[in-house]
Amino acid sequence: xxxxxxxxxxxxxxxxxxxxxxxxxxxxxxxxxxxxxxxxxxxxxxxxxxxxxxxxxxxxxxxxxxxxxxxxxxxxxxxxxxxxxxxxxxxxxxxxxxxxxxxxxxxxxxxxxxxxxxxxxxxxxxxxxxxxxxxxxxxxxxxxxxxxxxxxxxxxxxxxxxxxxxxxxxxxxxxxxxxxxxxxxxxxxxxxxxxxxxxxxxxxxxxxxxxxxxxxxxxxxxxxxxxxxxxxxxxxxxxxxxx
Numbered sequence: 001x002x003x004x005x006x007x008x009x010x011x012x013x014x015x016x017x018x019x020x021x022x023x024x025x026x027x028x029x030x031x032x033x034x035x036x037x038x039x040x041x042x043x044x045x046x047x048x049x050x051x052x053x054x055x056x057x058x059x060x061x062x063x064x065x066x067x068x069x070x071x072x073x074x075x076x077x078x079x080x081x082x083x084x085x086x087x088x089x090x091x092x093x094x095x096x097x098x099x100x101x102x103x104x105x106x107x108x109x110x111x112x113x114x115x116x117x118x119x120x121x122x123x124x125x126x127x128x129x130x131x132x133x134x135x136x137x138x139x140x141x142x143x144x145x146x147x148x149x150x151x152x153x154x155x156x157x158x159x160x161x162x163x164x165x166x167x168x169x170x171x172x173x174x175x176x177x178x179x180x181x182x183x184x185x186x187x188x189x190x191x192x193x194x195x196x197x198x199x200x201x202x203x204x205x206x207x208x209x210x211x212x213x214x215x216x217x218x219x220x221x222x223x224x225x226x227x228x229x230x231x232x233x234x235x236x237x238x239x240x241x242x243x
Contacts, residue, residue: 028096028154028197029054031086031165040064040079040174040188057085059191064104066114066174069183080173084123085193087154090163097196098152102172104187106135108142111179114186119171120152135186 034057036046045062061081068077100118108114117132131150136142154168172191178184 027055027088027090028094028195029088030057030193030195031088034059034083034085036081036083038079038081040066040172041081041083054088055195057191057193059083059193061188061190064172064174064188065185066176066187067183067185068112068176068178070181072183077177078173078175080171081188083170083172083191085168085170086165087168087195088163089166094155094197096154098154098168099149099194099196100152100170101147101149101192102188102190103145103147103192104174104189105145106141106143106186108135108176108184108186109178109182110142112177112182112184114174114176114184116148116172116174116186116188118150118173119169120150121169123167123169 030050031054033048033050036059037043041061041064047060047062049058049060050056064079064081066077066079068074098120102116102118104116106114114135115132116135117130119128119130121128129152131148133140133146133148135146140146140148152168170191170193172188174186174188176184176186
């Protein structure tokens, strides 16, 4: 009897751990693996990984490199990638934060500069959001590893009883312009995205408006590169945008 009871408890624990990784239909989550294409992410050069609860997504890039200098074709100075990220959006009205962190490496000789920028939008929606970081610049090095974080506020309204799948398009790009007779390189090595659902209203629209995201100029914002308590140091830049 005791052996049967232990076996039953073990099965319940296994089942519980399995269900813990199943995404909730009442939450915004990544519906399936992303698709991609572009000069910075040719087919077969991107590795993707998704968490079991579909709240976190990681992309690793193998050829997302912009470079310029003597003997380097001008076409290599700018690279871009278009990434389609399908999101499950539950019925009702909700506001979520999609946190996106880019990591890479910069090697820019004195007098040159580089720009990492990203455009966010939903397919078929006229609203767009952009964020950009200059290298070197506040929180971004001329030479060394970097991390740039964007908080994208996503407002969605879906009245289908079964919810819907909406594609969030992420279009990162890197551009470098070296000084005369010098070199510049800027890469994107990885992208980490997470979903944070702030609130959801079923079958009616909230009249209170969407909550604001922390400003990068807020001294109490831990991601502010000027904040002395910034855990990411001076090589971290943060932006808050909304669509």
